[in-house]
Amino acid sequence: MRFEPKRLFADSAAAPAANDLPARSAVKVEETWNVDAIFADEAAFETMFRTVRDRLPGYASYQGRLKDEAVLLEFLNKANADSVDLGKVYVYAHLKRDQDTSDAKNAGLEMRTRQLFAEFMSALSFFRPELASWDEDDMSRLIKAEPKLEAFAKYLDDIIRFAPHTLSDGEEKLLAAFSPVLGSGASTFSTLTNADFVFPHIRDEEGKDIELTASRYSRLMQSTSRDVRKAAFAGMYKVYGQFQNTCAGTLAATVKRHNVEKDARHFPSARAMALFDNAVPEAVYDNLVSSVNQHIDLLHRYTAMRKARLGVEELHAYDMYPSLVKDVDVHFSFEEARALVMAALKPLGDDYLAILDDAFSSRWIDRAENRGKRSGAYSSGSYGTLPYILLNWQGKLGDVFTLAHELGHSVHSYLSNKTQPPHYADYSIFLAEIASTLNENLLSNYLLQQWDDPDKRLYVINEFVDGFKGTVFRQTQFAEFEQLIHEADNRGEAITAEFLTEHYGEMNRRYYGPALTFDPEIALEWSRIPHFYYNFYVYQYATGFAASSAFARRILAGEKGAVERYKDVLRAGSSDYPIEVLKKAGLDMSKPAVVEEALASFEAFLAEMEAAPL
Ligand SMILES: [Zn+2]
Secondary structure (H helix, E strand, C coil): CCCCCEEEECCCCCCCCCCCCCCHHHCCHHHCCCHHHCCCCHHHHHHHHHHHHHHHHHHHHHCCCCCCHHHHHHHHHHHHHHHHHHHHHHHHHHHHHHHCCCCHHHHHHHHHHHHHHHHHHHHCCCHHHHHHCCCHHHHHHHHHHCHHHHHHHHHHHHHHCCHHHCCCHHHHHHHHHHHHHHCHHHHHHHHHHHHHCCCCEEECCCCCEEECCHHHHHHHHCCCCHHHHHHHHHHHHHHHHHCHHHHHHHHHHHHHHHHHHHHHCCCCCHHHHHHHCCCCCHHHHHHHHHHHHHCHHHHHHHHHHHHHHHCCCCECHHHCCCCCCCCCCCCCCHHHHHHHHHHHCHHHCHHHHHHHHHHHHCCCEECCCCCCCCCCCEEEECCCCCCEEECCCCCCHHHHHHHHHHHHHHHHHHHHHHHCCHHHHCCCHHHHHHHHHHHHHHHHHHHHHHCCCHHHHHHHHHHHHHHHHHHHHHHHHHHHHHHHHHHHHHCCCCCCHHHHHHHHHHHHHHHHCCCECCCHHHHHHHHHCHHHHCCCCCHHHHHHHHHHHHHHHHHHCCCCCHHHHHHHHHHHCCCCCHHHHHHHCCCCCCCCHHHHHHHHHHHHHHHHHHHCCC
């Protein structure tokens, strides 16, 4: 079943674990989320936990009997109800854990629900293979015999369309048994880079000796001190360079696994197999890559603008991340941020604002910074719970953007839960980042209307432009590289460190253009990107950003019906395939227009930055 509680993480900088933060017990209740709305107390949680667990053995009796309309309907209703209950148990436990990770009791709750989750998946594991072994007309016969099954038609179709790509029982069992082995390229890479690598010590801005770590790296890359950035860059690639052959080995194994599986499952390519999951046409991917390449001069202009604004003789790879403008010294109380976000999102209509009101007054949001709290920000919930938001509120402008972003996810979940039955309430990642980045887009626009101060305006524009560079250009570069290595392997070429470095280096020069001085280390960047193990996933960040940019333009231009069409996307859940959902809302992602339009917005903001005095 599709019921995985949504856990959508935003890219907000992790706050350092400060010791002077208050204990969780000292936090004011209005700064916390209302977890009690799920279960009044732990006794109620435990009762539900046991109820769900006790129902699991009952599923075995359905196995092999689903080709009977009454049995199938009963099974689907039962699985729906149980998945809602399990979602509540799961969300309750993980929110409790995240609000204070140092609380051992809550960590225990979370571990137990994870286990229950695995048991549930295992109890239902016969379902998909059993359906995928049917003929197409079996389903229409059952729906004719039991019209109530019509409510599950797309859901069932979505399983049956895998039939031509499903292997025999024995082969599927063998593949499943081998799956830890097949995934060992990715897991070895993760262990190697997260656990085994030892990075050198460097000096930070204050001359303090610190150990370089993967998580510190991105913060250090934004440092205003060039020496610090340069040292971090050199230190990072010294280690990756030393292990480049092992990293090439883990990546090559992953690529090979995808290519072997696509042959076994009768797909023309690994990419076709990955996109089949959400029924995304390959034209969507091709259009993204070709549109971005056609306008790659915009990224070259960006690089040249960055070089000019930083005032450096040579722009190096370690100069690509520091902010190009002075940090604006503005501080927002949470109440001010609330008012600002409400004003910025006003174009979305009164009903949208009413949901936001509910989010604030019914305590969806946990904003307190306290000892042991999980860092960063996310939106998380399930069908039977509120769409909760975790923040670590510090009152910076970036925090206001994070709030708008997470509210985008949560209102999306709220509308989709409210409109759809449980089996259609979840939505794919292809749609998820549209709702969040659209809110950020509206907030940027609102601030630019409100603010006259050139420094503050430039700050907002810089955030947008850098966000665009990181989301659209960089993810498209990754998407193109992913395709290149899978095709090369398919042709029988050896995916060695030498091969990867040569092609990545070439691509990096092509993307960033002549203003960026070529550092040989950057050609090794392929070796440290975990996204290359995700299997044709990251292109969705770029298409999502482009789609939200197109929606924002239509909404802000006051185009008739634009707001309602956008809200239909939020209400759709997975009741239809994401490409179809967007098509109904007027965006055809299989044509270049949407990406082209987003690139035009980027160009307009880029031109403002180019024109701004240094
Ligand atoms: Zn997000």
